[in-house]
Amino acid sequence: MKIALLGAVGVGKGTQAQRMVETLSNYTRISTGELVRNQIEAATDIGTEIKRYHDRGEPVPDEIILSLTIPHLQPAGFYILDGFPRTLVQAQALDSALDERGGGLDHVIVLESADNEGLIERVLGGRRQSLATGRVYHLNNDAPPSPEMSMDPGPFERRSDDNEESLRRQISAYSQEADPLKKHYEEQGILTVVNADAPIDEITASIFEALGTPR
Numbered sequence: 001m002k003i004a005l006l007g008a009v010g011v012g013k014g015t016q017a018q019r020m021v022e023t024l025s026n027y028t029r030i031s032t033g034e035l036v037r038n039q040i041e042a043a044t045d046i047g048t049e050i051k052r053y054h055d056r057g058e059p060v061p062d063e064i065i066l067s068l069t070i071p072h073l074q075p076a077g078f079y080i081l082d083g084f085p086r087t088l089v090q091a092q093a094l095d096s097a098l099d100e101r102g103g104g105l106d107h108v109i110v111l112e113s114a115d116n117e118g119l120i121e122r123v124l125g126g127r128r129q130s131l132a133t134g135r136v137y138h139l140n141n142d143a144p145p146s147p148e149m150s151m152d153p154g155p156f157e158r159r160s161d162d163n164e165e166s167l168r169r170q171i172s173a174y175s176q177e178a179d180p181l182k183k184h185y186e187e188q189g190i191l192t193v194v195n196a197d198a199p200i201d202e203i204t205a206s207i208f209e210a211l212g213t214p215r
């Protein structure tokens, strides 16, 4: 299956996408945020161009996101798109790219929260990312493992775009695009909206139920 996992910053997309690839064998997680950060870290020409968008919490232009993402869409692949598409233009380009490869998305899961302030507090209150693996943790409910216990050696750091101003921009950008995106996938009959204010395990269970593969 080809699955897209969408939602505002802080709803837990990364955490749920990780759980999905850990449970569903053969699935790859394609995170556009990671693709963007890889370019920035490698200081490529594109990386230099998009750093200012990323660090300010602004969306990276559609054509750049598409050029980074489309090459990863293997025709026979099983994948979870994390944070992509984020605009209607991206969704339409994704539809065409997948049509050319013989099949569209099977499921679009939108994680939805009624509490934008809560999302900002959640991220600022302890989101950490492993520099070694890219995995996302949270100090309160999914703490980074101690070095001797785990395959993930860290270090675990706050992301450069985890500041209040950037988070507010990300939420505002998401709010503008969310309804047209949801409508697009609702019309295709592949949309499921999941309550992201529920406990983490409940969210995971709702996602697997929507996929037709209850755990």
Ligand code: AMP
Residues within 6 Å of the ligand: 009, 032, 033, 034, 036, 053, 054, 055, 057, 058, 059, 060, 061, 062, 065, 082, 083, 084, 085, 086, 087, 090, 161, 170
């Ligand atoms: P994320 O890791 O999903 O929180 O994304 C981090 C940042 O990368 C966003 O704030 C944007 O600057 C950029 N980004 C990631 N995915 C997209 C996308 N699909 N469209 C536009 N910008 C994106």
